[in-house]
Amino acid sequence: MPLHIPAVGRRQFLTQSAAALAGLSILRIGYAAEGDQAVTLALLSDTHVPETPMVEARGVNMTANLQKAVEEINALPTKPAAVLFNGDCAYLKGLPRDYANFAQCVQPLIDTGQELHMTMGNHDNIPAFYGAMASQKPEQPLVESKHVGILETPYANIFLLDSLMTTNVVTGELGAAQLKWLSQALDAHANKPAVIMAHHTLDKSPPQVGKAISGLADTAELLELLHSKPHVKAYVFGHSHVWAHTHEGDLNLINLPACAYVFNEAQPNGWTLARVNEKGIEFELQAHDKSHKKHGQVFTVKWA
Numbered sequence: 124m125p126l127h128i129p130a131v132g133r134r135q136f137l138t139q140s141a142a143a144l145a146g147l148s149i150l151r152i153g154y155a156a157e158g159d160q161a162v163t164l165a166l167l168s169d170t171h172v173p174e175t176p177m178v179e180a181r182g183v184n185m186t187a188n189l190q191k192a193v194e195e196i197n198a199l200p201t202k203p204a205a206v207l208f209n210g211d212c213a214y215l216k217g218l219p220r221d222y223a224n225f226a227q228c229v230q231p232l233i234d235t236g237q238e239l240h241m242t243m244g245n246h247d248n249i250p251a252f253y254g255a256m257a258s259q260k261p262e263q264p265l266v267e268s269k270h271v272g273i274l275e276t277p278y279a280n281i282f283l284l285d286s287l288m289t290t291n292v293v294t295g296e297l298g299a300a301q302l303k304w305l306s307q308a309l310d311a312h313a314n315k316p317a318v319i320m321a322h323h324t325l326d327k328s329p330p331q332v333g334k335a336i337s338g339l340a341d342t343a344e345l346l347e348l349l350h351s352k353p354h355v356k357a358y359v360f361g362h363s364h365v366w367a368h369t370h371e372g373d374l375n376l377i378n379l380p381a382c383a384y385v386f387n388e389a390q391p392n393g394w395t396l397a398r399v400n401e402k403g404i405e406f407e408l409q410a411h412d413k414s415h416k417k418h419g420q421v422f423t424v425k426w427a
């Protein structure tokens with residue numbers, strides 16, 4: 124469906140809607156793309172930015188990795204409609220100084236007028252995050268005490284969920300209230316394909332005594348919900364620091380690579396360029412190491 128909105132009207136609309144919705148709740152993005160042009164998004168996950176640029180982990184400087192990704196995004200020939208950070212923005216404990224460093228790293232994106240959105244991972248802390256990035260705090264959260272939102276694009280809606288249970292505890296949880304909201308929000312936006320994004324991996328392994336669940340504690344509830352809505356096409360997540368495309372029935376599972384460090388040396392780190400169009404969504408790996416054999420690999424999710 125080609126949409127032609129005059130530039131001035133479009134800008135006014137975006138300004139008004141952004142102001143009215145105060146940061147992150149329901150936002151229309153990508154309507155500037157002409158005709159059948161794809162809407163592009165830059166996706167980053169697991170940036171793990173520490174309180175000072177000196178801190179390194181697993182042989183990686185996390186601050187430098189994020190700065191490099193930010194430079195690459197700003198150098199893209201087409202400016203993405205939004206830049207999404209899928210959780211674990213902060214290093215480990217979600218400290219105010221982690222977010223101060225994070226905010227400094229992403230400032231060049233803000234300076235070029237980029238739309239930024241974050242989901243919360245197990246190493247994040249919502250009050251500390253809002254403390255450093257006040258514009259991200261909605262006046263009226265869609266789900267109480269949770270950082271969630273909906274991005275409407277011409278071709279699909281992207282639902283940003285909050286799977287943070289307790290800061291620096293590996294287990295994730297959406298909770299009954301968020302799942303109820305998601306179900307209603309999906310029904311209210313059933314006119315376009317839906318992409319669900321949250322930090323945590325799905326975890327279908329049976330609980331073991333004395334061992335914390337490493338993924339989403341309410342995986343079964345989420346999957347039941349997503350499988351009941353045929354317009355949900357993909358679940359996009361991070362957490363495992365792995366780049367992969369797998370399937371769960373009809374649902375595509377897209378595992379975004381970490382921007383920070385990897386747990387397995389064979390895995391690439393970097394970020395992902397997504398292209399949304401009327402046929403589906405493509406995810407293209409932008410590895411930090413351009414000589415990595417998976418750099419440029421594309422995973423495709425078709426709407427039908």
Ligand SMILES: [Zn+2]
Binds near residue numbers: 169171211362363364
């Ligand atoms: Zn992580």
